[in-house]
Amino acid sequence: MSARELVVLGTASQAPTRTRNHNGYLLRWDRAGLLFDPGEGTQRQMLFAGIAASAVTRICLTHMHGDHCLGVPGVVQRLSLDEVPHPVHAHFPASGQEHFTRLRYATSYRERGDLREHPHDRDGVVARDEAGSLEVRRLEHPVEAFGYRLVEPDGRRMLPEALARAGITGPRVRELQARGELDGVRLEEVSAPRPGQVFAFVMDTRLCDGVYALADRADMLVIEATFLDGDRDLAHAYGHLTARQAAAVAAECGVRTLVLTHFSQRYTEPGRFAAEAREVFGGELVVAEDLMRVPVPPRGVVGQPT
Structure with a gap:
């Protein structure tokens, strides 16, 4: 098993389908486990993927739409049920504090887990530990949204x-x-210089400066591709990206591995997303599927923008 890998727990957008659960992504990063945007059903998807609650060290929410956060109650209560011994840090937009509190205490339970809340309201570093620096950048969506970027310091x-x-x-x-x-x-x-690795997570946004700042020279970029480019006007109206737009960002920013996800239920042929992305991106491309595992690429020289 890779020490650094993305475990895909769900890939749907607003509505789940028979083959796609709501969002959910666990990034294994050495001893850290960052759970991004756990939508409804995430706890069960973790069971299918063989992911214990104790693997989670941070919960990172981009925004407070249900397909990105309705799994919080189950995950949080599981932390207490399993008596996870380490603190788990929760990051989310400060404007969503009321929603997060309701999610955290959605039902009665005996709270034994150590969940520490870290709401944020501006761009910058929100955490720094042995895994690296966790940064956020503002995105453009009908509700306040932020993307995440994990940056490992350079070493030798x-x-x-x-x-x-x-x-x-x-x-x-x-x-x-x-x-x-x-x-x-x-x-x-x-010794020789060893560049630190970069992981970026972008959900629910139009094209904006924050998207490019997050994606810049990322070893792995996980990014929404809710629509195909023929529906780009609809994507813009609802604050989303197309597969072609996401791939063009990856190409311009020198991304090594591009993971497309968050697909609208209107499309039933995943190959169309790959074909559209391939028109503009030549690097490693993954069209995400539920319960897929994607290794973070080995350390190396990050590709230059094309």
Whole structure:
């Protein structure tokens, strides 16, 4: 199992279908588990996917429409039922505080989980820990909405052959990493730059500056493609993107892996989304399906904008 992967729990938009549950996406990122936009039925989808409640460390909501948040009550109550020992941090637009409170306490239950709320109302970094910096950017939708961007800091990759030549092994490697120099050997001499990875999550929005800021040089971009381009006027009217628009953003921003999702129930042929996206995007393309697992691409040089 990849240490970094996207587990797709649901891919529908406003209405679920026989094959697509409401939204839900769990990003496994080393020891962190970020649950994005859990729509109705997410707790059951987690069961099907083999995802325990204890895997969740953050809940991130883009906005307060039902297909993006009606799964919160079940997930939150499961945290208490399973007595998840670690704190779980919840991020959501501050304008949705009343809705989140109602979701959190939708029914009576014995609250044993440690859920910590972090409402936000502007662009910027909303959390920073060993996983990296979690940033938000404002989107354009009929209700206030924000997208998310997880940025791992740049680091260095140790070179085993160089370490062996320098006679540095075992615990002394960590000592060198911590100090930057050991016995006359500099860290730069036995390591190489390792670019940090970037994950971006964009839902329910028209094209706007926030979309491009979130997608910029992302290793993986998960983005809504509610409509096909023939319905782009309808997409704009309702505050959504087409598959072609999402793919064009990915191409311009140098995205490595593009994951299209949040499909309108009006379309029954997923291949049409892939065909439309391929007209403008040449990188790794995934048309998401429920319970799919998508590995975050290995570290490397992020592609340049085309």
